[in-house]
Amino acid sequence: MKKADRNKTGIVFNVQKFSVNDGPGIRTVVFFKGCPLRCRWCSNPESQLPKIQILHDSKKCIHCLHCIQICPAKAITATEKTLHINSTLCTGCKTCAMQCPAKALETAGEVKSVNEIINTVIQDRVFYEESGGGITLSGGEFLTQPDFAEELLLAAKEENLHTCCETTGFARVEIFDRIIPYIDYVLFDMKH
Numbered sequence: 001m002k003k004a005d006r007n008k009t010g011i012v013f014n015v016q017k018f019s020v021n022d023g024p025g026i027r028t029v030v031f032f033k034g035c036p037l038r039c040r041w042c043s044n045p046e047s048q049l050p051k052i053q054i055l056h057d058s059k060k061c062i063h064c065l066h067c068i069q070i071c072p073a074k075a076i077t078a079t080e081k082t083l084h085i086n087s088t089l090c091t092g093c094k095t096c097a098m099q100c101p102a103k104a105l106e107t108a109g110e111v112k113s114v115n116e117i118i119n120t121v122i123q124d125r126v127f128y129e130e131s132g133g134g135i136t137l138s139g140g141e142f143l144t145q146p147d148f149a150e151e152l153l154l155a156a157k158e159e160n161l162h163t164c165c166e167t168t169g170f171a172r173v174e175i176f177d178r179i180i181p182y183i184d185y186v187l188f189d190m191k192h
């Protein structure tokens with residue numbers, strides 16, 4: 001088995017510890033950002049865009065329009081009542097979220113390396129060993145970032161972790177064939 005590239009980065013929107021509903025035992029779930037599907041019942045709609053995203057809370061917003069003035073990409077526009085953030089123009093620089101005086105802007109998603117994630121995951125090794133748990137790759141659809149997923153799974157195997165994934169299977173067969181040897185347990189979400 002080749003050695004994992006632990007410097008490889010991907011976009012994730014959460015790393016959730018102590019999950020008991022995402023595979024056997026106690027697990028840490030890595031939620032990848034990006035999904036090619038747009039299911040109406042999606043439990044994590046903020047995971048769909050395959051990039052860092054800015055979420056606007058209109059209840060907190062005081063409509064000062066500071067964010068519009070400072071956005072280097074000119075991605076924010078205002079109507080009388082709310083703001084619109086053009087996700088195509090937005091580069092995910094986070095300037096607006098950091099400077100909003102009302103904390104009305106939040107980022108969804110961040111770039112993380114395999115090393116950062118694995119270091120978080122192995123903190124709970126004792127719980128995995130007691131419960132038969134491990135790491136779960138979820139999303140979004142984790143197969144949209146196959147290179148990152150492969151390196152993360154390889155690193156997990158190097159750490160002797162049990163690996164699980166939650167997938168819609170919406171990916172090319174070659175990608176599936178590449179990833180599946182590193183996965184011990186598959187939760188397959190059939191979309192009808």
Ligand code: SF4
Binds near residue numbers: 103
């Ligand atoms: S900077 Fe914050 S409070 Fe001001 S308009 Fe933008 S989102 Fe609203």
Ligand code: SF4
Binds near residue numbers: 054076089090096097
């Ligand atoms: S994250 Fe950066 S580019 Fe995106 S809306 Fe905010 S300031 Fe503009």
